[in-house]
Amino acid sequence: MSAREFNRREFGAGLAGILVAFSMAPSLSPAAETGRGLPGMLAANRRLDAWLRIDPLGTVTVYTGRVELGQGNITALAQIVAEELDVALERVRMIPVDTMRSPNEGTTAGSNSIEAGGAALRAAAAEARAIVLKRAGERLMAPADTLIVNDGIIIARNAPGRISYWELAGEISLQQDATGSVAPKPPAEHKLVGTAAQRLDIPGKVAGEPMYVHDMRLPGMVFGRVVRPPSPNAQLMSVDQASVAAMPGVIRVVRDGRFLGVVAEREEQAIAAREALAKAARWQMPSDLPDPARVHEHLKGLKGIETETVNEKIGPAPAPVKTHAATYRKPYLAHASIGPSCAVAGLVDNVWTVWSHTQGPYPLRGDLAKVARVPVERVRVIHSQGAGCYGHNGADDVALDALLMSVATQGRIIKVQWMRDDEFGWEPFGSAMEMSVRAGLDADGAVVDWQYDVWTCPHNMRPGNPRGMNLLAAGHLAMPFARPKPVEAALPGGGGDRNAVPCYEFPKQAIVDHFITEMPLRTSALRTLGGFGNVFAHESFMDELAHLAGADPVEFRLKHLKDERGRAVVEAAAKKAGWQKGALSDGIRGRGVAYSRYETIKAYVAVVVDVAVDRASGQVKVERVTAAVDSGQIINTDGLTNQIEGGIIQGVSWTLKEAVKFDRQKITTRDWASYPILTFSEVPAVDVVLIDRPEQRSLGSGEASQGPTPAAIANAIFHATGARLRDLPFTPDRVKAAIQRG
Amino acid sequence: MPLYRLNVNGETRQATAEAETPLLYVLRNDLELNGPKFGCGLGQCGSCTVLVDGQPQRSCRVPVSSVGDKPVTTLEGLGSRDSLHALQKAFIDEQAMQCGYCINGMIMSAKALLDRNKQPDEAAIRAALEGNLCRCGSHNRIVRAIARAAKEMAG
Numbered sequence: 001m002s003a004r005e006f007n008r009r010e011f012g013a014g015l016a017g018i019l020v021a022f023s024m025a026p027s028l029s030p031a032a033e034t035g036r037g038l039p040g041m042l043a044a045n046r047r048l049d050a051w052l053r054i055d056p057l058g059t060v061t062v063y064t065g066r067v068e069l070g071q072g073n074i075t076a077l078a079q080i081v082a083e084e085l086d087v088a089l090e091r092v093r094m095i096p097v098d099t100m101r102s103p104n105e106g107t108t109a110g111s112n113s114i115e116a117g118g119a120a121l122r123a124a125a126a127e128a129r130a131i132v133l134k135r136a137g138e139r140l141m142a143p144a145d146t147l148i149v150n151d152g153i154i155i156a157r158n159a160p161g162r163i164s165y166w167e168l169a170g171e172i173s174l175q176q177d178a179t180g181s182v183a184p185k186p187p188a189e190h191k192l193v194g195t196a197a198q199r200l201d202i203p204g205k206v207a208g209e210p211m212y213v214h215d216m217r218l219p220g221m222v223f224g225r226v227v228r229p230p231s232p233n234a235q236l237m238s239v240d241q242a243s244v245a246a247m248p249g250v251i252r253v254v255r256d257g258r259f260l261g262v263v264a265e266r267e268e269q270a271i272a273a274r275e276a277l278a279k280a281a282r283w284q285m286p287s288d289l290p291d292p293a294r295v296h297e298h299l300k301g302l303k304g305i306e307t308e309t310v311n312e313k314i315g316p317a318p319a320p321v322k323t324h325a326a327t328y329r330k331p332y333l334a335h336a337s338i339g340p341s342c343a344v345a346g347l348v349d350n351v352w353t354v355w356s357h358t359q360g361p362y363p364l365r366g367d368l369a370k371v372a373r374v375p376v377e378r379v380r381v382i383h384s385q386g387a388g389c390y391g392h393n394g395a396d397d398v399a400l401d402a403l404l405m406s407v408a409t410q411g412r413i414i415k416v417q418w419m420r421d422d423e424f425g426w427e428p429f430g431s432a433m434e435m436s437v438r439a440g441l442d443a444d445g446a447v448v449d450w451q452y453d454v455w456t457c458p459h460n461m462r463p464g465n466p467r468g469m470n471l472l473a474a475g476h477l478a479m480p481f482a483r484p485k486p487v488e489a490a491l492p493g494g495g496g497d498r499n500a501v502p503c504y505e506f507p508k509q510a511i512v513d514h515f516i517t518e519m520p521l522r523t524s525a526l527r528t529l530g531g532f533g534n535v536f537a538h539e540s541f542m543d544e545l546a547h548l549a550g551a552d553p554v555e556f557r558l559k560h561l562k563d564e565r566g567r568a569v570v571e572a573a574a575k576k577a578g579w580q581k582g583a584l585s586d587g588i589r590g591r592g593v594a595y596s597r598y599e600t601i602k603a604y605v606a607v608v609v610d611v612a613v614d615r616a617s618g619q620v621k622v623e624r625v626t627a628a629v630d631s632g633q634i635i636n637t638d639g640l641t642n643q644i645e646g647g648i649i650q651g652v653s654w655t656l657k658e659a660v661k662f663d664r665q666k667i668t669t670r671d672w673a674s675y676p677i678l679t680f681s682e683v684p685a686v687d688v689v690l691i692d693r694p695e696q697r698s699l700g701s702g703e704a705s706q707g708p709t710p711a712a713i714a715n716a717i718f719h720a721t722g723a724r725l726r727d728l729p730f731t732p733d734r735v736k737a738a739i740q741r742g
Numbered sequence: 743m744p745l746y747r748l749n750v751n752g753e754t755r756q757a758t759a760e761a762e763t764p765l766l767y768v769l770r771n772d773l774e775l776n777g778p779k780f781g782c783g784l785g786q787c788g789s790c791t792v793l794v795d796g797q798p799q800r801s802c803r804v805p806v807s808s809v810g811d812k813p814v815t816t817l818e819g820l821g822s823r824d825s826l827h828a829l830q831k832a833f834i835d836e837q838a839m840q841c842g843y844c845i846n847g848m849i850m851s852a853k854a855l856l857d858r859n860k861q862p863d864e865a866a867i868r869a870a871l872e873g874n875l876c877r878c879g880s881h882n883r884i885v886r887a888i889a890r891a892a893k894e895m896a897g
Contacts, residue, residue, distance in 0.1 A: 070841025070878055198837060205842035206830040206849065208777035208817035215776040248760075267771055268763045271783075338781050338789060338877045339843040388841035388878045420782040638837055642883070646840055649879030672786040672875060680868040683881040 037180045040120030041065060045103040049174035051124040052081060054132065056169040058152070060085060061093045065105025066117040067359060068096070068201065070388040071702050072639040073113035075199045079635055080118045083192045084125035084184055086149035087165070094200065097361045097383040107360030107462060109391070109525060110493060111602055111700025114635055118698060126184040128174055132165055135172045139163050187633060187694040194694060196638035201385070213355050213384035214342045214417060221344070222251060223267040224405040224416040225274035226398075227260035228426055229476070231285045231666035232522065234258070239281040247273050254408040257478035261405050263414055271419070287664040290520050296329050296434045300455050304517040306488065309510055310497050317448040317507035320440020324548055326541055328437075328726045330533040331659035332521055333430040334675055339387030340418040341394030341427075345402035347411025352379045356399040357386025363464025364396050368403055371474050371481065390650070392524040393427045394418055396463050397472035404473055421670040426472060429660050430526030431457035431496065435537035445549030447560060450509040454537075456496025457516045458486035459529035470524070488515040492601045496530040499707060502538055503597045504560035521662065527647070528703045531598065532654065535707030536714070536728065539594035543715040544724065552581045553593050553715065563597070565630050568691060569606040570595050572628035576689050577608035588612055589623075590720025594708035603704035604630040607648065609684075609712035613720045618736025621682070622652050622713060627705055628689040632696035644705045645686045651709030653678035656730050746806055750775075751819030761807035765799075766790045768806045769816060777817025777846045781875075788847035788874035792816050798854040817846045820853060829853060832891035833884075840878030847874045852888045861892055 038046065045051070045065075053061040062081050068074040078092040095102065105117055130144075133154070137144040140163060142156030152165040187193075204211045229236065236258040244262065245253045249269030254261040262277055264270035290298035344355040352372060358364045361381040369376040381399070389395055402416040418426075433456045440449040461470045461483070468484025475481060489495040497513040528535075546556035554574045561567050573579075574593065583591065590613065595606040610624040625648050634640050657676050661669045669675045714725045723738035743758045750773060757772035764783075769775045769792065778801050781789030785800040792801045793815040820827035826834070829849050839845050848871060855862055855870040862870070867888050876884065 070839075070843075072840070196837075198834065202834050202837060202839060202842065203823050203826075205839065205845055206817075206833045207821065207823045207826065208775065208846065209823070210776050212776075212779075212843065214779065217771075217774060266759070266763075267767045268760070336877060337843075338787060338841070338875060339779060340781070385841070387843035390877070417780060420784060420786075642837065642840060642880070645882070646879030649881060650877070653879075671784055672782060677875060677877065678881075679873075679875070680871045680881050680885070683868075683879075686882060 038178055039123050040116035041103055041105045042120040042123055042178055046177040048124050048128055048176060048178055050103050051121060052128055053174065054128065054165050054169045056166050058166045059091050059093050060087055061095060062121065063095050063102045064117060064121060065097055065103040066113045067108045067361070067383045068385055069108065069359065070385070071643060072199050072636065073108070073117070074201070075197060076114055076635040076639055077118055077121055078200060079192050079197050080122050081125045083190055084122055085129050085152070085165070087152045089192060089197055091152065099361050099365045099381045104362045107363060107464070109359055111598065111702040111704065114698045115700050118635065122184050123180070124178060126182045127178050130182045131172050131174065132168055135168050136163055139168070190694065193635050194633070194637065194692065197636055211385055212339070213344060213357050213386055214339060216344050216355055216384065216415065218344065218346070218413050221413045221415055222263055222265055223270040224261055224263045224402060224414045225270045226401050226416065226418065226422060227262070227274055227277045227281065228422055229258055230283050233288055234283040234285045237282040237284055239277070241280070244273050244277045244280055247276060252405070252409050253277065254405055256404065257476050257480065259404065259473045259476040261401060263405050263409055263412070274419070285665045289662050289664050289666070291664065292662055295432055296455070298520070299432060299457065299516055300434065300514070302516055302518045306515040306517060308513050308515070310491055310494070310513045311501045311509065311511040313507065313509045315508040318442045320448050321443050322441045322548055323438065324544060325436070325438040326544060326726060328435045328533070328537040328540060330433045330536065330728045332432045332523070333526055333654055333658055334424060334660050334669065335390045335393040335427055335526055336675060336677060337387040337389055337393055337423065340420055340423040341398040342386060342415065342417040343399040343402040344413065344415045345399065345406040346413030347406065350378070352403060352406070353382065354379070354399050354403055355382050355384045356395060357384060357389065358395045358399060359389065359392065360462060360464060363462065364399055367463040367469060367471050368400060370469060371400060371471065372403060372407060391430070391526040392462050394423055397426065400471040400473045424669045424671065424675060425667045428461060428522045428524035431459055431523040433496065433530060433533035435533055437537055437541045439541065439545055441545060441549055445551055447504070447506050447545060448508060450502060450506045452500060452510070453512045453514060454497060454500050454530065454534060455514040455516060456530055456533070457519050457523045459495040459498070459523065459525055460489055461486065461524040486517045486519070488513060492599050494530065494599070497534070498529045498599060499531040499534040499596060501600055503563070503566060503595065503600060505562045506560065521660070527650070528706045531703065531707045532651070532710065535594070535596040536710040539596065539708055539711030540714045540726065543592065543711070543718065554579055555581065557593070557595055561595070566595065566597055566604050569604045569628040569630050572689050572691060573606035573608050573626055576628065576687060577626035579608060585720045587615065588720060590716040590718070592712040592715025592717070592719055594711035594715065596707045598700065598704035598707070603699045603701040605644065605704045605708055607705065607708045607712045609709070609716045611713060611716040611720060613717055613735065615721065615739055618732035618734070618739065620656055620713070620717060620730055620735055622656070622684040624685045624687070625652070625709070626687045626689070628691060629701065629704065630691040630693060631701040632699040633694050634690060634692045635698060637690060640690060640701055641688045643702050644688045647703065647705035648686050648709050649678060649683055651706040652684060652713065655710040655713050655728060659729055746809070748809060748814060749811055750814045751816060757806070759806050761805060763806045764802050765792070765804040765806050765809060765814070766801040769801060775816050775818055779843055779846055781844070787844070788851060789844050791847040791850040791874070793850060793854060796854070796857060798851050817849060820849065828895045829856070829888070829891040832887040832894065836883050836887040836890060838883035838887035839880050844874060844876045848876070848884050852891070855888070856892055856895065860896060864889065
């Protein structure tokens with residue numbers, strides 16, 4: 001069905017297809033102040049036909065501003081539209097974001113696709129349905145509220161005749177603004193929402209169809225590769241371009257400042273030229289990276305730390321009878337996509353056209369236009385899938401690389417893919433962090449005072465920042481663009497302080513964010529931003545306090561947790577796992593629990609982890625993870641399970657194995673041997689309990705299970721061995737040392 | 743550049759490339775196959791896996807000149823959307839992926855496994871995939887899909 005059609009159209013039809021698409025572009029209405037009250041970005045893009053069209057041939061075409069990153073959101077959005085219109089899911093064609101025709105929904109991030117993107121589409125679809133039914137009522141001579149729709153066929157309850165959406169497509173117009181006056185279907189009537197509808201893109205992926213930007217082949221397309229500096233701040237002293245330019249198939253050697261690239265007829269020729277150009281370049285490398293042995297001390301000593309109390313409660317609270325303090329650390333982490341970043345760029349019909357797996361086609365377009373020094377209308381970004389990114393990886397940067405090479409070759413269509421070492425060496429990492437907690441317990445074993453400090457580098461340096469430019473190559477040009485001064489995002493989403501505010505009720509608390517504006521290693525958004533570090537610290541420390549109070553970890557959490565939905569996920573996970581109060585460990589096997597509500601306003605997740613620890617080697621095996629999640633109304637049950645399960649497994653990998661390695665000069669993580677991730681034999685069994693609340697609005701879930709995972713593992717190791725792990729990752733050496741310390 | 747005649751997915755295909763060109767680029771760019779993916783170029787991740795003479799090989803590390811007339815099978819050679827192989831179908835039934843970039847390697851490695859062991863237990867499946875990396879955390883679904891395909895193929 002539709003996935004194959006869009007492939008042919010997007011890829012196979014090549015340039016002809018692109019030109020057709022230009023004339024199809026809907027006219028987006030300007031942001032209207034009167035759009036207030038409409039959900040999501042429907043308020044800024046009110047025209048209904050900017051979101052969906054009803055086609056005479058029996059399909060519904062949907063324009064979303066959200067992109068598929070492998071998380072299945074596009075299928076869930078299609079379900080929402082099909083549900084609201086009462087058509088079969090197979091009729092819905094989801095158009096990948098194209099800045100020439102799709103609504104601008106900014107960046108697909110922060111687990112927002114369903115909450116915000118879904119709400120916008122649901123409202124637009126409900127209005128479209130009302131417009132069609134009004135016309136159908138006239139044709140069938142029946143009141144609109146007596147009409148029944150079944151897969152687009154409309155009949156009246158008390159009148160003869162039938163008519164379809166497809167017959168009416170030419171008689172109605174969606175060239176009108178959303179009014180906000182049509183109520184969507186009540187959840188009790190949902191038939192498709194809340195089911196495990198199969199992903200639209202999986203059949204094409206298992207059959208080897210061209211589903212990714214990496215699979216694009218356009219007429220005349222050639223291949224590019226980049227030669228990055230050997231270290232973040234290396235300066236290019238000299239480079240012999242001529243010898244490389246003479247190599248077989250080489251079309252162009254591109255140099256602008258310390259940006260180096262090669263363009264060749266064949267991909268392997270570009271790779272060979274890249275190796276030769278790297279050898280032909282002489283660099284000066286300063287030793288200006290932090291000492292990896294004391295990176296957190298280094299970061300805390302940097303200038304330009306902005307300290308702010310982001311949340312405070314001042315009591316009253318009884319004086320503590322016991323106090324406790326602990327400090328936790330997280331290393332730099334890599335997104336480590338399986339597929340290195342890739343983009344295709346070229347001059348098409350006098351428009352610089354870039355196919356990219358970016359999370360934010362519109363913000364990327366703006367930045368590309370700035371670097372190319374052309375009006376934004378002369379840049380078009382079209383989303384095409386990539387490998388899972390888990391945040392801001394090299395996707396945007398390689399798009400600029402491809403554009404720069406296309407500019408240098410008078411607009412040739414060039415596919416650029418980063419090599420594995422480009423990806424590890426140059427993707428923006430998730431920041432190293434340090435978290436310190438001090439708390440007091442009263443005589444009843446309740447937390448009466450919670451003081452929290454987090455030190456963090458920036459977690460959001462995405463494209464689209466009006467105060468500067470963070471695309472990698474833009475900073476390497478002879479006339480470089482300056483990076484924007486980092487700004488910490490406001491809570492509740494936050495950045496490094498995401499989830500720094502506890503999900504528990506404490507009478508007195510102070511949450512202090514020490515925002516490090518310098519970036520010795522370039523950092524940006526990695527799944528959960530600061531949430532992984534903060535929830536790790538919170539939920540480890542809650543366990544330490546429970547131990548101090550002589551309380552059961554589940555009961556201790558419930559004692560401080562007032563939110564009924566939060567309590568329900570903790571209880572559900574504990575029940576499913578068969579949690580036993582006071583269960584003793586045999587010294588090898590242990591069990592831990594952790595809980596958080598993502599961003600303090602999104603999905604609720606609790607996890608129970610079972611580990612086995614080899615005391616001699618320090619090797620930890622996570623054997624089983626049991627999770628419970630409440631995401632409000634579930635759109636796709638299997639999609640939600642997949643996200644929760646995937647987040648847990650990735651979280652186990654981060655917790656046990658991962659840290660970006662570097663020395664004083666350069667990043668030394670360059671391949672999978674220097675950045676090992678969890679493998680099949682190490683992956684735990686994962687059991688996910690879904691708590692569906694159809695009457696509650698959907699809550700963002702894509703990142704929700706990652707935060708509790710490391711703490712539950714630390715708590716399970718403590719239960720097994722009595723050793724408390726506070727520095728991520730929990731490598732065998734660290735675990736062994738902690739056990740030996742006792 | 744020499745001309746190579748390759749036996750790919752049961753057909754004789756021709757490509758002109760330097761001898762040391764990795765098979766991966768010939769398959770992707772000259773023969774326009776999408777299944778095998780570039781993941782690392784180092785033989786570490788398995789995204790580029792194809793079968794050469796029935797054996798799973800990292801096509802990023804196989805020079806085209808070494809293939810000769812040995813049959814090469816890619817993901818496309820297993821089946822198309824209209825005639826899916828039991829493994830492809832099982833990956834759909836189990837929704838065994840998130841992004842799917844690694845899935846070519848998973849299915850091709852599984853094909854090689856099932857060719858030599860028709861009823862692998864879970865440990866055997868995990869062992870066969872130990873060298874294939876997945877970043878989305880779809881491992882357990884992938885294992886279930888392979889077990890399901892094995893069961894269906896056994897009839």
